[in-house]
Amino acid sequence: MRLNNKKNRCAHCKVRVPLPKQLINRCSCTYYFCDKHRYPDQHKCGFDFMAHDRLNLERSNPKLNSRPKGGLSFTRID
Numbered sequence: 001m002r003l004n005n006k007k008n009r010c011a012h013c014k015v016r017v018p019l020p021k022q023l024i025n026r027c028s029c030t031y032y033f034c035d036k037h038r039y040p041d042q043h044k045c046g047f048d049f050m051a052h053d054r055l056n057l058e059r060s061n062p063k064l065n066s067r068p069k070g071g072l073s074f075t076r077i078d
Helices: 019-024 049-060
Strands: none
Touching: none
């Protein structure tokens, strides 16, 4: 895949991509693609989706060891 300087062209086949399609067919690797090459396996995307998803999971799910246990955090009322 060659780098393209023109933003309104497909990065793989250099076909002109209309403005509405540019918003839809932008890949995570920050390039624009036509309808034929918009999926990552069709344009040999270099973006690491697994590492990106693992990072999102680590951010959204904190570790449970840092939280107090449910039984130890309550005090008895006499």
